[in-house]
Amino acid sequence: MQYRQLGKTDIQLSEIGLGTMSLPLDQKKATAIVDAAQEKGVNYFDTADLYKFGEIEELLNPIIKGRRDDFILASKGGNHWDKGKKDWFWDPSKSYIKSACKSSLKRLGTDYIDVYQLHGGTIEDPIDETIEAFQELKQEGLIREWGISSIRPNVIKRYADAGMSSVMMQYSLLDRRPEEELLDFLHEKGISVIVRGPVAKGMLSMKTDEKVPEDGFLGHTRQEVLYAADAVQLIRGKESAAQVAIQYVLQHPAVTSVTAGASTPEQVFENIGAAELEALTEEEYKRLQNSVKTEVYQQHRN
Known part of the structure; x- marks a missing residue:
């Protein structure tokens, strides 16, 4: 496993991290998956308070207990929900972000989160107020670094000079929109990109073509998806x-x-196999790029 620097910080993340949204709610099975990831050198674990309405964070509590230093733990907030209720609404207010972070800390059983992220966001949000919440959480020692989870270019650019260390975004061969507008920009700013959806809902690794819907994926036709x-x-x-x-x-x-x-655990080993795979040559990389057209963000800008 190789490790890369998070933004301008001294935090090193494993190239492959484990997303916890699909962890089974069986403690033994979930622990086996996390242990399998750590066995292969994974140190970055991503979760969110909205994942099964707090149950995933609670599931991680006994797993990280006694070995907190082995985890670079990320969580997210901004989707306002109340315990026992299965509905939510968007709330990026300073008071709620700080409250949500403290609730996540309690569920996780830790006194700090390594990377705390805004779980969405629009240009109409009270962005300055949201930034204040993250800055205060960091000053209080409750989080080490902060970022946002977003694909909205105009929103990302509003946060870019406010001290964030990362942006989590969807990016794959079938969603090359970040290449056109965001990746070079964020690299120049010293802000890390954390990728989700690299296999495009399994369509790039399918054993059959049944996973590809008739209307294709994003702006790509079904035939274009199959070609990629x-x-x-x-x-x-x-x-x-x-x-x-x-x-x-x-x-x-x-x-x-x-x-x-x-x-x-088998899916963990399959994903982590990417870290053990020889890097793509420039020729292979270009061949993949030439297999699918690029697009730009039309919707989801603000």
């Missing part, structure tokens, strides 16, 4: 398709870590 998937699978073979798709997004220097979910 074939290109990925031809690089190192079908069994390494998921790893190739992950290696593709790791190629850009702005990317620090790729967060991949898993519901079994």
Whole structure:
């Protein structure tokens, strides 16, 4: 496993991180998945208070107990919900962000979160107030660093000079929009990109074409998706398709870590295989790029 610097900080993240949204709510099974990831050198674990309405954070509590220093732990807030209720509304207010962070700390059973992220956001939010919340949480020692989880270019750019260390965003061969506008910008700012969705809902690593809907994916037709998937699978073979798709997004220097979910230890090992795969050559990288058209952000700008 290789490790990369988080923004301008002294925190080193594993190139492959574990996303916890799909962890089973069985303590033994969840622990086995986390242990499998750590066995392979994963230190970055991403969660959120909204994942199963706090249950995932509570699930992680006994797993990290007694070995907190082995985890770079990230969580997210901004979706306002109350215990026992399964609905929520967007609330980026300073008071709620600080309250949500403290609730996450309690559920996780830790006194600090390494990377705390805004779980969304729009240009209409009280952004200065939201930034104050993160800055105060950091000053109080409750978080080490902060960032946002967003694909909205105008929102990301508003936060870029406020001291954040990371942006989590969707990025894959089938969603190359970040390449056109965000990756170089964030790299120049010294802000890390943490990738989600590198395999495009499994469409780039499928064993059959049944995963591709008739209307395609984003702006790509079904045939274009299948063509891109074939290109990925031809690089190192079908069994390494998921790893190739992950290696593709790791190629850009702005990317620090790729967060991949898993519901079994076997899926963990498949994802982490990307870190053990030889890096793509420039020729392979260009071949993949040429297999699918680039797009720009039309919607989701603000």
